[in-house]
Amino acid sequence: MAALAPIEAAKRLAAYAAVDRHVKREHKVIGVGSGSTVPFVVERIREKGGNEGRVFVPTGFQSQELIVQAGLTLGDVSQYPKIDVTIDGADEVDSNLNSIKGGGACQLREKVLAEAAETWVMVADYRKNSETLGDNWHQGIPIEVAPFAYVAVLRKLAELGSPTDRAESTVAGAHGAVLTLRMGKAKAGPVVSDNGNFIVDAPFPREMMQRPAELLTKIKLLTGVVEVGLFCGLAKAAYFGNADGSVTARLADGTTETVKAE
Numbered sequence: 001m002a003a004l005a006p007i008e009a010a011k012r013l014a015a016y017a018a019v020d021r022h023v024k025r026e027h028k029v030i031g032v033g034s035g036s037t038v039p040f041v042v043e044r045i046r047e048k049g050g051n052e053g054r055v056f057v058p059t060g061f062q063s064q065e066l067i068v069q070a071g072l073t074l075g076d077v078s079q080y081p082k083i084d085v086t087i088d089g090a091d092e093v094d095s096n097l098n099s100i101k102g103g104g105a106c107q108l109r110e111k112v113l114a115e116a117a118e119t120w121v122m123v124a125d126y127r128k129n130s131e132t133l134g135d136n137w138h139q140g141i142p143i144e145v146a147p148f149a150y151v152a153v154l155r156k157l158a159e160l161g162s163p164t165d166r167a168e169s170t171v172a173g174a175h176g177a178v179l180t181l182r183m184g185k186a187k188a189g190p191v192v193s194d195n196g197n198f199i200v201d202a203p204f205p206r207e208m209m210q211r212p213a214e215l216l217t218k219i220k221l222l223t224g225v226v227e228v229g230l231f232c233g234l235a236k237a238a239y240f241g242n243a244d245g246s247v248t249a250r251l252a253d254g255t256t257e258t259v260k261a262e
Protein backbone atom coordinates (compact mmCIF):
# COMPACT_ATOMS: atom_id res chain seq x y z
CA MET A 1 0.00 0.00 0.00
CA ALA A 2 1.37 3.44 -0.95
CA ALA A 3 2.66 5.67 1.91
CA LEU A 4 0.40 8.67 2.48
CA ALA A 5 0.53 11.86 4.56
CA PRO A 6 -1.04 11.17 8.01
CA ILE A 7 -4.42 12.80 7.31
CA GLU A 8 -4.73 11.03 3.96
CA ALA A 9 -3.81 7.74 5.65
CA ALA A 10 -6.56 8.34 8.22
CA LYS A 11 -9.11 8.98 5.45
CA ARG A 12 -8.07 5.77 3.72
CA LEU A 13 -8.40 3.74 6.92
CA ALA A 14 -11.95 5.00 7.44
CA ALA A 15 -12.96 4.41 3.84
CA TYR A 16 -11.57 0.87 3.74
CA ALA A 17 -13.24 -0.07 7.04
CA ALA A 18 -16.63 1.23 5.83
CA VAL A 19 -16.41 -0.61 2.50
CA ASP A 20 -15.31 -3.84 4.19
CA ARG A 21 -18.19 -3.68 6.59
CA HIS A 22 -21.05 -2.33 4.52
CA VAL A 23 -20.56 -3.14 0.83
CA LYS A 24 -21.77 -6.72 0.56
CA ARG A 25 -21.67 -9.04 -2.43
CA GLU A 26 -25.47 -8.85 -2.78
CA HIS A 27 -25.43 -5.03 -2.98
CA LYS A 28 -26.00 -4.00 -6.57
CA VAL A 29 -26.67 -0.24 -6.31
CA ILE A 30 -24.02 1.78 -4.51
CA GLY A 31 -24.15 5.54 -3.82
CA VAL A 32 -20.83 7.35 -4.02
CA GLY A 33 -20.44 10.60 -2.05
CA SER A 34 -18.21 13.63 -2.55
CA GLY A 35 -15.00 15.00 -1.12
CA SER A 36 -11.41 13.92 -0.63
CA THR A 37 -12.15 10.76 1.43
CA VAL A 38 -14.47 9.16 -1.11
CA PRO A 39 -11.73 8.33 -3.67
CA PHE A 40 -10.47 5.80 -1.11
CA VAL A 41 -13.96 4.27 -1.01
CA VAL A 42 -13.86 3.76 -4.76
CA GLU A 43 -10.27 2.45 -4.54
CA ARG A 44 -11.34 -0.20 -2.01
CA ILE A 45 -14.44 -1.20 -3.98
CA ARG A 46 -12.26 -1.72 -7.06
CA GLU A 47 -9.73 -3.72 -5.07
CA LYS A 48 -12.52 -5.98 -3.86
CA GLY A 49 -13.96 -6.80 -7.27
CA GLY A 50 -15.39 -3.53 -8.54
CA ASN A 51 -18.36 -3.79 -10.85
CA GLU A 52 -19.71 -7.31 -10.19
CA GLY A 53 -22.98 -6.41 -11.96
CA ARG A 54 -23.27 -3.25 -9.92
CA VAL A 55 -24.30 0.31 -10.66
CA PHE A 56 -22.72 3.32 -8.95
CA VAL A 57 -24.76 6.49 -8.38
CA PRO A 58 -22.84 9.77 -7.87
CA THR A 59 -23.65 12.74 -5.62
CA GLY A 60 -22.20 15.25 -8.08
CA PHE A 61 -19.70 16.01 -10.80
CA GLN A 62 -16.65 14.95 -8.77
CA SER A 63 -18.00 11.50 -7.88
CA GLN A 64 -19.32 11.01 -11.40
CA GLU A 65 -15.78 11.51 -12.72
CA LEU A 66 -14.44 9.19 -10.04
CA ILE A 67 -16.85 6.41 -11.04
CA VAL A 68 -16.15 6.80 -14.76
CA GLN A 69 -12.37 6.95 -14.30
CA ALA A 70 -12.44 3.83 -12.13
CA GLY A 71 -14.18 1.97 -14.98
CA LEU A 72 -17.32 1.38 -12.87
CA THR A 73 -20.85 1.45 -14.25
CA LEU A 74 -22.50 4.85 -13.80
CA GLY A 75 -26.17 5.14 -12.86
CA ASP A 76 -28.50 7.97 -11.95
CA VAL A 77 -30.73 8.31 -8.92
CA SER A 78 -33.73 8.76 -11.22
CA GLN A 79 -33.06 5.24 -12.59
CA TYR A 80 -32.14 3.86 -9.16
CA PRO A 81 -34.19 5.64 -6.48
CA LYS A 82 -33.50 2.74 -4.08
CA ILE A 83 -29.83 2.40 -3.19
CA ASP A 84 -28.37 -0.48 -1.17
CA VAL A 85 -25.61 1.51 0.49
CA THR A 86 -24.26 5.04 0.12
CA ILE A 87 -20.87 5.95 1.55
CA ASP A 88 -20.07 9.64 1.86
CA GLY A 89 -17.64 12.01 3.56
CA ALA A 90 -18.56 14.55 6.25
CA ASP A 91 -17.30 17.91 7.42
CA GLU A 92 -18.14 17.13 11.03
CA VAL A 93 -20.09 14.44 12.90
CA ASP A 94 -21.50 14.84 16.41
CA SER A 95 -21.89 12.25 19.14
CA ASN A 96 -25.42 11.39 17.89
CA LEU A 97 -24.33 10.85 14.26
CA ASN A 98 -25.75 14.16 13.09
CA SER A 99 -23.42 15.81 10.61
CA ILE A 100 -22.49 18.95 8.74
CA LYS A 101 -22.00 18.38 5.01
CA GLY A 102 -21.61 20.63 2.01
CA GLY A 103 -17.99 21.72 2.34
CA GLY A 104 -17.82 20.77 -1.34
CA ALA A 105 -21.25 22.32 -2.10
CA CYS A 106 -22.83 18.91 -2.85
CA GLN A 107 -25.28 18.66 0.06
CA LEU A 108 -28.48 18.58 -2.01
CA ARG A 109 -27.53 15.51 -4.04
CA GLU A 110 -25.76 14.02 -1.03
CA LYS A 111 -28.95 14.18 0.99
CA VAL A 112 -31.04 12.70 -1.80
CA LEU A 113 -28.63 9.74 -1.98
CA ALA A 114 -28.49 9.44 1.81
CA GLU A 115 -32.28 9.24 2.02
CA ALA A 116 -32.48 6.86 -0.96
CA ALA A 117 -30.09 4.42 0.70
CA GLU A 118 -31.03 1.46 2.84
CA THR A 119 -27.74 2.11 4.63
CA TRP A 120 -25.99 5.47 4.73
CA VAL A 121 -22.54 5.65 6.31
CA MET A 122 -19.98 8.42 6.65
CA VAL A 123 -16.20 8.23 6.40
CA ALA A 124 -13.78 10.85 7.68
CA ASP A 125 -10.50 11.45 9.41
CA TYR A 126 -10.32 12.03 13.17
CA ARG A 127 -10.58 15.84 12.84
CA LYS A 128 -14.28 15.46 11.97
CA ASN A 129 -15.19 13.54 15.13
CA SER A 130 -16.91 16.01 17.50
CA GLU A 131 -19.16 16.23 20.50
CA THR A 132 -21.24 19.13 19.13
CA LEU A 133 -21.47 20.30 15.51
CA GLY A 134 -19.49 23.48 14.99
CA ASP A 135 -16.79 22.60 17.54
CA ASN A 136 -14.30 21.72 14.79
CA TRP A 137 -16.02 22.96 11.61
CA HIS A 138 -16.10 26.70 12.13
CA GLN A 139 -17.26 28.13 8.80
CA GLY A 140 -20.92 27.39 9.44
CA ILE A 141 -23.69 25.26 7.98
CA PRO A 142 -23.55 25.11 4.17
CA ILE A 143 -26.96 26.07 2.78
CA GLU A 144 -27.89 25.80 -0.90
CA VAL A 145 -29.98 28.78 -1.97
CA ALA A 146 -31.81 29.86 -5.13
CA PRO A 147 -29.54 32.60 -6.55
CA PHE A 148 -32.21 35.29 -6.95
CA ALA A 149 -33.28 34.85 -3.31
CA TYR A 150 -29.89 34.88 -1.60
CA VAL A 151 -30.10 38.38 -0.09
CA ALA A 152 -33.55 37.66 1.35
CA VAL A 153 -32.32 34.31 2.74
CA LEU A 154 -29.26 35.97 4.31
CA ARG A 155 -31.57 38.41 6.09
CA LYS A 156 -33.78 35.57 7.38
CA LEU A 157 -30.76 33.56 8.54
CA ALA A 158 -29.49 36.58 10.47
CA GLU A 159 -32.93 36.89 12.09
CA LEU A 160 -32.73 33.20 13.03
CA GLY A 161 -29.50 33.91 14.90
CA SER A 162 -26.61 33.50 12.46
CA PRO A 163 -24.07 36.19 13.42
CA THR A 164 -23.05 38.88 10.95
CA ASP A 165 -20.49 40.42 13.27
CA ARG A 166 -17.23 38.78 14.45
CA ALA A 167 -17.46 39.93 18.05
CA GLU A 168 -21.07 38.82 18.38
CA SER A 169 -20.12 35.44 16.84
CA THR A 170 -17.28 34.91 19.32
CA VAL A 171 -19.50 35.69 22.29
CA ALA A 172 -22.13 33.23 21.00
CA GLY A 173 -19.58 30.41 20.72
CA ALA A 174 -19.55 30.49 16.91
CA HIS A 175 -15.75 30.98 16.77
CA GLY A 176 -15.86 34.43 15.16
CA ALA A 177 -17.34 33.02 11.93
CA VAL A 178 -19.98 35.16 10.22
CA LEU A 179 -22.82 34.59 7.78
CA THR A 180 -21.29 34.54 4.29
CA LEU A 181 -22.14 33.97 0.64
CA ARG A 182 -19.47 31.42 -0.41
CA MET A 183 -17.17 32.90 -3.04
CA GLY A 184 -15.14 31.02 -5.66
CA LYS A 185 -11.40 30.56 -5.11
CA ALA A 186 -10.19 30.61 -8.70
CA LYS A 187 -13.26 32.39 -10.03
CA ALA A 188 -14.62 35.89 -9.55
CA GLY A 189 -18.04 35.71 -7.94
CA PRO A 190 -19.94 33.11 -5.94
CA VAL A 191 -19.57 29.34 -5.87
CA VAL A 192 -22.30 27.79 -8.04
CA SER A 193 -23.42 24.28 -7.09
CA ASP A 194 -23.88 21.37 -9.54
CA ASN A 195 -27.55 22.40 -9.49
CA GLY A 196 -26.90 26.03 -10.46
CA ASN A 197 -27.50 27.44 -6.97
CA PHE A 198 -25.49 29.58 -4.53
CA ILE A 199 -24.07 28.40 -1.20
CA VAL A 200 -24.40 30.39 2.01
CA ASP A 201 -22.27 29.40 5.04
CA ALA A 202 -24.22 30.12 8.20
CA PRO A 203 -22.60 29.72 11.62
CA PHE A 204 -24.93 29.55 14.63
CA PRO A 205 -24.41 29.90 18.37
CA ARG A 206 -23.21 26.70 20.05
CA GLU A 207 -26.44 26.48 21.99
CA MET A 208 -28.40 26.18 18.73
CA MET A 209 -25.91 23.71 17.25
CA GLN A 210 -26.60 21.41 20.19
CA ARG A 211 -30.10 20.83 18.73
CA PRO A 212 -29.30 20.33 15.04
CA ALA A 213 -32.63 18.73 14.02
CA GLU A 214 -34.54 21.73 15.36
CA LEU A 215 -32.22 24.14 13.58
CA LEU A 216 -32.46 22.13 10.36
CA THR A 217 -36.26 22.44 10.36
CA LYS A 218 -36.12 26.20 10.93
CA ILE A 219 -33.62 26.80 8.12
CA LYS A 220 -35.34 24.45 5.68
CA LEU A 221 -38.59 26.39 6.09
CA LEU A 222 -37.05 29.62 4.81
CA THR A 223 -38.31 30.37 1.31
CA GLY A 224 -35.40 30.33 -1.14
CA VAL A 225 -33.51 27.62 0.73
CA VAL A 226 -33.03 24.56 -1.48
CA GLU A 227 -31.23 22.27 0.99
CA VAL A 228 -29.43 22.49 4.30
CA GLY A 229 -26.09 20.83 5.03
CA LEU A 230 -27.31 19.38 8.31
CA PHE A 231 -27.90 15.62 8.12
CA CYS A 232 -29.90 14.40 11.11
CA GLY A 233 -31.13 10.91 11.89
CA LEU A 234 -29.92 9.42 8.60
CA ALA A 235 -26.65 7.63 9.34
CA LYS A 236 -26.24 4.00 10.36
CA ALA A 237 -22.58 4.58 11.22
CA ALA A 238 -19.61 6.91 10.92
CA TYR A 239 -16.02 5.70 10.53
CA PHE A 240 -13.14 7.90 11.62
CA GLY A 241 -9.56 7.04 10.70
CA ASN A 242 -7.24 7.85 13.60
CA ALA A 243 -3.64 9.05 13.67
CA ASP A 244 -2.52 5.83 15.43
CA GLY A 245 -3.75 3.61 12.57
CA SER A 246 -6.98 2.54 14.26
CA VAL A 247 -10.52 3.28 13.10
CA THR A 248 -13.30 4.43 15.40
CA ALA A 249 -16.79 3.38 14.34
CA ARG A 250 -19.69 5.28 15.85
CA LEU A 251 -22.96 3.42 15.40
CA ALA A 252 -26.59 4.54 15.36
CA ASP A 253 -27.34 2.69 18.62
CA GLY A 254 -24.95 5.05 20.43
CA THR A 255 -22.10 2.56 20.75
CA THR A 256 -18.53 3.10 19.61
CA GLU A 257 -16.16 0.38 18.41
CA THR A 258 -12.58 0.20 17.30
CA VAL A 259 -12.30 -1.60 13.97
CA LYS A 260 -9.48 -2.49 11.59
CA ALA A 261 -9.66 -2.60 7.82
CA GLU A 262 -9.12 -6.19 6.59
Ligand SMILES: O=C(CO)[C@H](O)[C@H](O)COP(=O)(O)O
Nearest residue numbers: 035036037089102103104106
Ligand atom coordinates in the same frame (compact mmCIF):
# COMPACT_ATOMS: atom_id res chain seq x y z
O1 LIG B 1 -20.09 17.23 2.10
C1 LIG B 1 -19.19 17.12 1.30
C2 LIG B 1 -19.18 17.81 -0.01
O2 LIG B 1 -20.29 18.63 -0.15
C3 LIG B 1 -18.02 16.25 1.61
O3 LIG B 1 -18.46 14.96 1.83
C4 LIG B 1 -17.36 16.82 2.82
O4 LIG B 1 -16.94 18.13 2.51
C5 LIG B 1 -16.17 15.99 3.29
O5 LIG B 1 -15.11 16.10 2.44
P1 LIG B 1 -13.66 15.52 2.75
O6 LIG B 1 -13.77 14.02 2.62
O7 LIG B 1 -12.80 16.16 1.70
O8 LIG B 1 -13.28 15.94 4.15
